[in-house]
Amino acid sequence: MSCRAFRTLLATCLMLAVAGCTTYGPANPSFDLDVRDAWHALDAMADQPRPAPRPVIVLAGWFDPGYAVGRLEQMLAEAVGEGSFVTVHFAAASDFDACRQRVIDAIDAAYPSDDPIWTTEVDVVAVSMGGLVARYAAADPARGQPVRRLRIARLFTISTPHRGADFADLPAADPRQRAMRPGSAFLQQLARAREDARYELYPYVRLGDAIVGEPNAAPARDVPWWLPNRRLEFAHVMAYRDPRIVADIARRLRDEPAFAHNPRHPLPE
Numbered sequence: 001m002s003c004r005a006f007r008t009l010l011a012t013c014l015m016l017a018v019a020g021c022t023t024y025g026p027a028n029p030s031f032d033l034d035v036r037d038a039w040h041a042l043d044a045m046a047d048q049p050r051p052a053p054r055p056v057i058v059l060a061g062w063f064d065p066g067y068a069v070g071r072l073e074q075m076l077a078e079a080v081g082e083g084s085f086v087t088v089h090f091a092a093a094s095d096f097d098a099c100r101q102r103v104i105d106a107i108d109a110a111y112p113s114d115d116p117i118w119t120t121e122v123d124v125v126a127v128s129m130g131g132l133v134a135r136y137a138a139a140d141p142a143r144g145q146p147v148r149r150l151r152i153a154r155l156f157t158i159s160t161p162h163r164g165a166d167f168a169d170l171p172a173a174d175p176r177q178r179a180m181r182p183g184s185a186f187l188q189q190l191a192r193a194r195e196d197a198r199y200e201l202y203p204y205v206r207l208g209d210a211i212v213g214e215p216n217a218a219p220a221r222d223v224p225w226w227l228p229n230r231r232l233e234f235a236h237v238m239a240y241r242d243p244r245i246v247a248d249i250a251r252r253l254r255d256e257p258a259f260a261h262n263p264r265h266p267l268p269e
Contacts, residue, residue, distance in 0.1 A: 028228075030261055030264050031226070032259075038242075045079035045250055051080060052254065054120075054123055054153060055107075056085050057086050057088065059124060061127040062129040065091040068240045069127060079253075086107065088130075099133040103133060104137060107150065117146060117148060117149055119151050121151040123155075125253075126157050127158050128159050128161070131160025132180065135162075137149065139197075155199050155201050156249045161180050161212045161213075162218055165212045191219065204249075207226055209236045211235075223265075223266060225264055227244055
């Protein structure tokens with residue numbers, strides 16, 4: 001490679017690196033954290049890990065075979081410390097009942113509970129569809145027989161289609177996709193169950209999420225904490241590794257002051 005070609009390649013890489021560290025879009029007054037400061041915060045937490053007060057369950061999104069959820073667990077574990085994480089993906093799970101059972105089984109295997117109904121209490125960090133799985137696993141299906149349920153203390157959701165996903169209206173053979181259509185019977189069931197839910201819900205989303213749609217990333221009458229998207233990234237697909245979101249969740253798992261605060265600023269018009 002010639003010196004000129006090398007300089008051109010180096011300049012291109014530097015431009016992409018800088019672009020990857022910047023964002024575009026309006027700032028959120030209730031979540032005013034830039035990418036560089038988020039990385040600094042994660043590094044500081046990694047230097048002094050602080051254990052979470054309870055086990056942390058990390059749930060994957062639709063069709064993630066474990067790569068994304070594994071990376072998210074790694075980022076959180078570096079800030080919180082190893083040993084308290086369980087990851088669950090839903091590849092090959094046929095429907096939400098199968099997803100639900102996979103979560104219950106994973107928690108019971110790692111942290112057994114003597115309670116005949118409830119699992120051990122956990123915090124949940126969920127990507128996309130995983131947030132719906134968590135809510136479903138915590139709910140009472142009301143089918144006339146006792147069903148083992150997920151005991152959640154705090155639920156952190158990243159780009160979860162709480163009100164449905166815009167993409168889900170496309171033709172689908174997967175029953176999970178049909179269940180994520182706005183107004184579906186499944187989502188109505190979750191909405192009713194939320195009235196009795198005892199856990200705290202912390203929803204996050206990035207602007208430009210064309211898969212879910214930003215307003216859908218929080219339940220009805222609620223607003224997600226939103227952030228401008230990072231340049232050169234897909235708003236939905238790569239949200240799980242956004243250092244701003246991960247840093248805020250990590251602070252909360254450590255029971256430390258978080259970056260995002262209430263009241264949540266409305267989504268931009």
